[in-house]
Amino acid sequence: MDRLVYTAMTGARHVMEQQATVSNNLANATTTGFRAQLDSFRAVPVVSEGLPTRAFVVDATVGSDFRAGPIETTGRALDIAIRDQGWLAVQSADGSEAYTRNGSLKISENGILQTSGGQTVIGDGGPIAVPPDTKISIASDGTVSVINDTFQPGPSNTLGRIKLVNPDSKTLLRGDDGLFRQADGTPAQNDANVRVVDGALEGSNVNPVDSMVNMISLARQFEMQMSLMKNAENNAAKATQILALS
Structure with a gap:
């Protein structure tokens, strides 16, 4: 028994x-x-x-x-969806580098580009600061540009490029915060082949x-x-x- x-x-x-x-x-x-x-x-x-x-x-x-979810057009300038494979690099609460597919971005009270969950988006030179009274646009390679639209629109100014990575899915582990990290704890390298779609979000798979x-x-x-x-x-x-x- x-x-x-x-x-x-x-x-x-x-x-x-x-x-x-x-x-x-x-x-x-x-x-x-x-x-x-x-x-x-x-x-x-x-x-x-x-x-x-x-x-x-x-x-x-x-x-x-790790299959991609459906991409839905939102028309919002701060919404990006990663096309096919790839990840958006963010700074987690403990300061480490983590990765997410959630491209719903916002600008914090201090003018820092963040995700909707409050994680700071990592750029090629650190956090990306967005000046006030500007119109933001994000290119397919992750380049963030702004145009001053207070009065007469001026020339476009490049603020930086969002860090986009594409590590092997076998090396990624999901944390308790829902973000992914590499198993050995090392940051992933930039991947120039990762592309984003602006004005759209990727749904759950x-x-x-x-x-x-x-x-x-x-x-x-x-x-x-x-x-x-x-x-x-x-x-x-x-x-x-x-x-x-x-």
């Missing part, structure tokens, strides 16, 4: 973990630039004196779905329909594991009755 209980218990515990992941993906189905989280599990045979007929479920690598179907499937798997544990309890009760009679 105890062997069946532990086997079913590990299966039920990991099904609950996978349900939490799918729920988080569903909650971010409309989050700009969100990358779906993927859970992977594997079965490990239980080594004992008996026959190798049992297996435990253990966590394997937890990754992310989560498919709500697939996620809902997955949730239903996981719920049935959990019920099956609970049924196995209930059967183990009934078997133990029957065995106890038989032993009492003998």
Whole structure:
């Protein structure tokens, strides 16, 4: 009985973990630039004196779905979407360099170009400061330019170029803040081939329909594991009755 209980218990515990992941993906189905989280599990045979007929479920690598999401036109000058592969480099709360696909930008009270989440956008020379009373434009290579439109528009002034990178997806890890970083902690190099689309945003790559179907499937798997544990309890009760009679 105890062997069946532990086997079913590990299966039920990991099904609950996978349900939490799918729920988080569903909650971010409309989050700009969100990358779906993927859970992977594997079965490990239980080594004992008996026959190798049992297996435990253990966590394997937890990754992310790096497929691009749909690009939607917004017409807003501070909205950019990365075309195909690539990342936008930002400064996280602890000062380290991190990467995101959320191109919804804003200008802070101090005139610093930031993401909608408050992370400072990293430029080729550090943070990009935007002077007041200017009209901003972002080129396809990430170059940020402004035009003074207080009175008569003047010449365009280049403020800097947004750092765009394209590291190998196998080296990226998602942090608790939702930003990605390289596993070894080193900053990624600029990639001149990464291009952005101005006046547009990339949506989440989560498919709500697939996620809902997955949730239903996981719920049935959990019920099956609970049924196995209930059967183990009934078997133990029957065995106890038989032993009492003998």
